[in-house]
Amino acid sequence: MGHIILEARDIRYRYPRGPEAIRGMSFHVRKGEKVSLVGPNGAGKSTLLLMFNGMIRPDSGTILIDNAPMRYDRASLRTIRKRVGFVMQNPDRQIISPTVFQDVAFGPTNLGFSDREVKDAVENALRLVGLSGFDRRPPHQLSGGEKKRVAIAGVLAMDPDILVFDEPTSGLDPSGSEDIMELLDELNQQGKTVIISTHDIELAYPWADRAILLLNGKILQEDVPDVAFGDPELVRKARLSMPTLLELYCELERRGFALPERKPRTVLDMINVMDRAFRNKPCYTEPGSITLFDVDAPSEVDLHAWRASNQEVPIGGMGTRAKQYASDMLISLDFTYGVIDKCILKALLGEDSLILITGSMVKRVHDRVEEFCRENRVTIQVTMLTPASNSGESRP
Amino acid sequence: MYEELLEDIAQTNGLREVNTYTKLAAGLGGILLCLLSATCVAPLFIAIALSLALLILARIDVKTYVKIFVAPVIFAVFSVSVIILLAGGETVFWSWQPLSWLSLSFTREGINEGIFVFSRILGGTSALLFIALTTPMTDLFAVMRRARFPEEVLDLAMIIYRTIFLIMSHLVLVYRAQVMRLGYRTIRESVHSYAMLCGAVFIASWESGEDLVRAMESRCYDGKFAVLGEGGPVSLRSAFTVLCFLMISGILVATTRHITFL
Numbered sequence: 001m002g003h004i005i006l007e008a009r010d011i012r013y014r015y016p017r018g019p020e021a022i023r024g025m026s027f028h029v030r031k032g033e034k035v036s037l038v039g040p041n042g043a044g045k046s047t048l049l050l051m052f053n054g055m056i057r058p059d060s061g062t063i064l065i066d067n068a069p070m071r072y073d074r075a076s077l078r079t080i081r082k083r084v085g086f087v088m089q090n091p092d093r094q095i096i097s098p099t100v101f102q103d104v105a106f107g108p109t110n111l112g113f114s115d116r117e118v119k120d121a122v123e124n125a126l127r128l129v130g131l132s133g134f135d136r137r138p139p140h141q142l143s144g145g146e147k148k149r150v151a152i153a154g155v156l157a158m159d160p161d162i163l164v165f166d167e168p169t170s171g172l173d174p175s176g177s178e179d180i181m182e183l184l185d186e187l188n189q190q191g192k193t194v195i196i197s198t199h200d201i202e203l204a205y206p207w208a209d210r211a212i213l214l215l216n217g218k219i220l221q222e223d224v225p226d227v228a229f230g231d232p233e234l235v236r237k238a239r240l241s242m243p244t245l246l247e248l249y250c251e252l253e254r255r256g257f258a259l260p261e262r263k264p265r266t267v268l269d270m271i272n273v274m275d276r277a278f279r280n281k282p283c284y285t286e287p288g289s290i291t292l293f294d295v296d297a298p299s300e301v302d303l304h305a306w307r308a309s310n311q312e313v314p315i316g317g318m319g320t321r322a323k324q325y326a327s328d329m330l331i332s333l334d335f336t337y338g339v340i341d342k343c344i345l346k347a348l349l350g351e352d353s354l355i356l357i358t359g360s361m362v363k364r365v366h367d368r369v370e371e372f373c374r375e376n377r378v379t380i381q382v383t384m385l386t387p388a389s390n391s392g393e394s395r396p
Numbered sequence: 397m398y399e400e401l402l403e404d405i406a407q408t409n410g411l412r413e414v415n416t417y418t419k420l421a422a423g424l425g426g427i428l429l430c431l432l433s434a435t436c437v438a439p440l441f442i443a444i445a446l447s448l449a450l451l452i453l454a455r456i457d458v459k460t461y462v463k464i465f466v467a468p469v470i471f472a473v474f475s476v477s478v479i480i481l482l483a484g485g486e487t488v489f490w491s492w493q494p495l496s497w498l499s500l501s502f503t504r505e506g507i508n509e510g511i512f513v514f515s516r517i518l519g520g521t522s523a524l525l526f527i528a529l530t531t532p533m534t535d536l537f538a539v540m541r542r543a544r545f546p547e548e549v550l551d552l553a554m555i556i557y558r559t560i561f562l563i564m565s566h567l568v569l570v571y572r573a574q575v576m577r578l579g580y581r582t583i584r585e586s587v588h589s590y591a592m593l594c595g596a597v598f599i600a601s602w603e604s605g606e607d608l609v610r611a612m613e614s615r616c617y618d619g620k621f622a623v624l625g626e627g628g629p630v631s632l633r634s635a636f637t638v639l640c641f642l643m644i645s646g647i648l649v650a651t652t653r654h655i656t657f658l
Contacts, residue, residue: 086614093607098557099534105622107615140561
């Protein structure tokens with residue numbers, strides 16, 4: 001984990017003629033962390049987030065970025081807002097220009113980029129969020145999820161180090177929410193620090209590195225998610241509900257099953273917990289293998305031929321470009337969210353799977369699978385799809 | 397309440413990707429030639445050619461097109477009948493003088509004049525609709541910037557464009573909420589509901605204005621607004637087609653100066 005990139009020291013804020021919204025908060029965020037602020041309506045989440053890029057100035061206390069106290073003159077604010085990208089809850093409120101291109105180009109243009117640089121930044125940002133080719137579309141013709149992506153692209157085009165999202169999944173359908181969370185993961189993987197506010201515990205629980213529970217303008221609890229959400233008393237106080245998996249774990253524990261120390265964060269973890277508790281071995285048969293296909297690497301592999309000889313193999317997509325690639329190639333994906341876990345689950349059942357993957361995510365798959373294998377003493381093969389394996393690896 | 401907007405049609409029409417200047421040349425050239433023409437032949441040709449282009453090339457729905465066209469035509473019918481009745485002339489077919497200062501008549505000159513004005517309206521309307529239905533506002537902004545429109549006016553226009561759609565969607569929401577609770581049942585209630593609708597939308601637009609400032613601030617607004625790059629280059633085929641169209645219309649204008657209908 002990196003150095004402290006953002007810190008709040010005893011900040012307080014009162015809205016004009018209103019109640020005190022922030023009543024003394026101190027915390028820090030490290031570079032490359034995924035932090036979620038969780039709390040009921042009116043807990044002060046949005047107010048707090050608006051302080052991170054200097055939109056609201058605390059009445060007292062200090063916010064530090066890279067250990068330097070935030071300053072509120074025009075020039076400093078510009079620097080801060082370039083470093084801290086803020087994505088509002090309602091994309092309609094954030095999108096200001098008549099076309100997607102112009103909106104994404106808004107930040108870069110105002111930062112004084114040249115025309116060429118603006119164009120590159122926009123293209124890059126739109127590619128990252130999977131909206132290439134949407135340049136000339138007017139925002140009012142886009143779907144909710146697409147608008148959200150435009151809003152995110154508008155912020156990404158300024159290349160911030162810290163990304164702040166106010167309720168990133170509000171108003172989106174479940175699959176849209178999963179896509180956005182997956183995108184946040186991808187951005188984090190590329191080195192961005194991501195801070196979100198949310199009510200959606202089920203999404204925040206497996207996603208976050210750290211959760212901060214807020215109530216009435218104060219921090220109620222700040223810890224890794226399984227601890228922060230694991231205390232029924234606190235969760236009730238914060239008007240939230242315990243994540244289903246965590247609740248299930250607690251209930252099993254109460255019934256006297258011997259459970260591993262680490263609490264489950266995903267279905268894979270939970271299955272693992274149960275297998276350990278009831279059968280004491282993770283795998284039913286010889287584990288299957290996971291094959292990766294890097295959509296960014298130039299390759300000679302004929303994916304269609306591979307699919308023809310491996311028709312039963314389910315396919316997952318990781319990363320926006322991989323999903324774009326799948327839709328371009330008319331491949332329907334079986335998993336788009338929590339892909340690694342789902343593929344490990346398949347492998348444990350003795351089945352193979354293929355992941356279409358964006359280059360930057362490959363390492364993550366290896367790390368996750370290795371970690372799982374080490375913990376559970378199984379061996380799951382992860383291989384890249386190469387021309388050689390194309391013909392040789394077609395197993396029954 | 398939520399009708400299909402010209403802008404929405406323009407965003408998806410079949411000529412969307414054709415270079416903006418080519419389309420503007422056809423539309424503006426059409427209007428200009430309608431005005432230059434001294435008879436009804438050229439305007440009628442322009443009306444037919446551009447309407448066919450809209451229906452076939454731009455794939456505009458016939459029903460929609462007729463619906464849009466009907467409004468100006470009704471207006472034209474009324475004004476043209478007034479012109480015909482009031483215009484005097486030498487060859488009188490019928491006349492009536494109900495009051496000492498008012499005489500109504502059908503004359504050859506009057507009818508010719510009426511047909512001429514009517515054809516001009518048809519030609520002008522189809523040329524204008526040609527621009528409106530094939531060239532979305534977003535593309536026109538780029539042209540306006542190129543034509544050195546003042547930055548302030550243009551930036552404002554772009555923000556207004558975006559805001560119109562936001563306010564409209566809000567308007568639709570409030571209106572529906574009112575209708576669901578029988579807001580427009582009686583005239584009295586309608587007036588009341590309408591006033592409330594205006595108030596609600598005003599407040600909403602005020603708030604969205606504040607959000608706009610916040611959104612711009614948080615993305616380092618420094619007085620600059622990005623412009624959309626212009627669309628595809630001028631394609632020879634479409635430019636040639638437009639040139640042919642304008643030349644035929646021009647020749648018609650020049651050669652039909654003395655032809656009259658009656």
